[in-house]
Amino acid sequence: SQQGEEDPQALSIQEGENATMNCSYKTSINNLQWYRQNSGRGLVHLILIRSNEREKHSGRLRVTLDTSKKSSSLLITASRAADTASYFCATEETSGSRLTFGEGTQLTVNP
């Protein structure tokens, strides 16, 4: 079963623009994580935000978390063609260590 739902399903932008992806979830969580997956490859961990945090930065990535709305957003600033990939949010529930993924957003950055 899928916990998170990403929005949009697909996003196409020009190099240098910012990309914003949103994630909504249903249950109480310990943390929310964002992963990246290049075509034909495994998932790579990008950033983790704990349930008591509201915002976190890592390089060109900015993640926000609103536990009252059960939603998170991932912002990639100054995008590059190499950022083209699928991005998934995943929630780790308070009830255990299960990590549940959303359906993902396919980001295409055009050079």
Place this chain on the structure above:
Amino acid sequence: EAGVVQSPRYKIIEKKQPVAFWCNPISGHNTLYWYRQNLGQGPELLIRYENEEAVDDSQLPKDRFSAERLKGVDSTLKIQPAELGDSAVYLCASRRSTGRPNTIYFGEGSWLTVV
């Protein structure tokens, strides 16, 4: 440090045949996951191990799927017999179980095509 290693990377089999996937987690990682990812979708958990114990296998289709992690290190996921709908990528992941939250590291996946 070596990452999570999976084999085979690609497998094509006929329906009703058996298939097995192998995973070697990162050294020292107690927790091991098997996920299945269908095309265009997010990964779905099949089973989670803490050392050699399967602590979450509620989404593993036990009629045809089995998994083992006998010595708490390597793990094998088996499908017997395979069905057309089993075509997917099977992802193995691992993490340290202490000092959470810890990053989960994924392997490159085993791509299964059932014909």
